[in-house]
Amino acid sequence: MGQRSRRDTISHSNVVKVIEVLAESEHSWEDAAQMALREASRTIRNIKSIYVKDMQAVVREGRIVCYRLNAKISFALEGNRESDEYDMREDRYGRY
Known part of the structure; x- marks a missing residue:
């Protein structure tokens, strides 16, 4: 069992960025x-x-007269080889 390199670990992980947005309707x-x-x-x-x-x-x-919400939008970063087969795990509250 060889030691896993940092490069192998990063290239096989799912990396997601989260932004916060405000919207109204x-x-x-x-x-x-x-x-x-x-x-x-x-x-x-x-x-x-x-x-x-x-x-x-x-x-x-x-x-x-107006509905407003604050939301978090998550997206896979570019260069993530697994982004097309993304399988996000839910946290303990059922969120991603």
């Missing part, structure tokens, strides 16, 4: 999440998941 929280994902997809490839962290609504005259 006049229609629903689901629409706000879709908008966040759509906007992130314009400049980021290999998006693997979106985790909605917080939700908030703006109320005027007793009605919701």
Whole structure:
């Protein structure tokens, strides 16, 4: 059993970056999440998941007029050989 080199360890691991985004919609929280994902997809490839962290609504005259959310979007970094077969493990809360 030989010692594993640092290079072997890095090239066989899944490396994911997470960004935090804010989005809003006049229609629903689901629409706000879709908008966040759509906007992130314009400049980021290999998006693997979106985790909605917080939700908030703006109320005027007793009605919701705006749905806002704070979300984390995770994506595989370029050069990750396993990114096409990505198998992210859930954490203990069921999130990625």
